Amino acid sequence: MTLYEDLDRRFFPGFKRQKIQGSDGDIQTLVGGSGPPLLMLHGDPQTHLCWHHIAPELARDYTVVLTDIRGRGESHKPGRTPENVAYSKRVHAREQLDVMKTLGFETFRLVGHDRGARISRRMALDFPDRIERLAIMDIVPILDFYENTTAKVAQDYYYFFFLTQPSPIPEDLIKGSPEKLTRQILTGLPGQVALYDPDIFEAYLASGASEEAIVAMCECFRAGLSQDIHHDREDREAGRTIVCPTLVMWGEQGVVGTHFDVRGIWSRWAPDCTFAPLPCGHFIPEEKPALALQRLRDFLK
Template sequence: MFEGFEELDIATTETTIHGRRGGAGPPVLLLHGMPETHLMWHRVAPRLAERFTVVATDLRGFGDSGTPPSTPDHAPYSMRQVAREQVEVIVDHMIDSLSEVPDAFPAAVRAEYVAKLSSPDTIHAVCEQYRAAATLDYQHDETDRGNRRIRCPVLALWSHTGPVASWYQPLEVWRAWADQVDGGPVAAGHFLPEEAPDETTRHLLAFLG
């Protein structure tokens, strides 16, 4: 079952969530019903994995996930709490999927990222920044294009394998806006300072003089 998938155990704020991950592409989180586990998806997940990165988990209390203690009002097992925990799972997956260095994120750092990026307000704010980039920021850039330039020196670094490297000539893009541009690709995924701290530091020290 789940050929080509890897098993995972993700430490969340209150317990550990077990599951499997496979495929490539935009993430899809598969949740099971009752009384089942993530195994309910064993015939569907591999087919979805042909187009998506599929994450199938055991909810808290099910399968091989943790069973945190309950309370008199049953809050730890409410659907809202279960859902919040699955947000942590997706944040954890995004950290791994954008990184090329498996140990770039120590457990304490990973937990802090998950904690800070899992609240609904934060998720909304992050999405708002993407929306602004595609609309208002674009309008501002079009207004400034050819009329305003960046006068200070600019250092541009990017992942050697990411979309920026494959879609653009980054230095040429920045030189259309700035008078002095240096930089280059870094052997890392999305998180340059964490995956390639030595190379990133070397670039910064040379740039800062």
């Protein structure tokens, strides 16, 4: 039994592990529970394991689908591509839609944290007929992020600007001790109060240590500047917004909560929006899982 198989057996009892073939590679997927379909997408530098407090509870009422997004965990990890297109959130979104279609779900509810929230938002904008309800955790859209960045934001979220440097500058620097960067992000952000399960924390460190995972992380952040920000500008110019009911959650003590006008920004992108600030930092699913679960239950039903 592999490390990931053991952790899934322990933390997601009753969930079925499977690899789903996409157009570019395999996506590691877990499915558990019964009821309306619900896709949950994790952030960086984590994997689907970040939902271990929340997903088993939601599986009482929903068919919960957890994936490792491309570049993380046991899913495929494309290398460098021209203009970082392999890691655009649009490509991510299409891949996750294919996973759900393979499982037989044409429409579904959607929850995303961090990078998973960026993918979820893009999915709701590009495929509005597929998403019934959308829950977003602790981001502002990438266009608004860069337009409103201050020196303090750049200091607190330093890796947004480090990881986007031309290849192979950040890759070479990270390779010397990849666990140090992962550990710093998971434990060193402002307002951070997460209490990680020790075995899951070690799995996060291991997941980000390979050379292909390091490339994937850098390419995903580069795609924010080369692809995602361009797609956001197109949407803004066209007046395109998210049409489904949307829940926006954020940590009041984190970078997003302390430096951005979350309500103002998201009101422009999602007119049918509900706001839920939480007393924590960035890693909501592992900092305030009980509160997050209650907000999700109230919203998703």
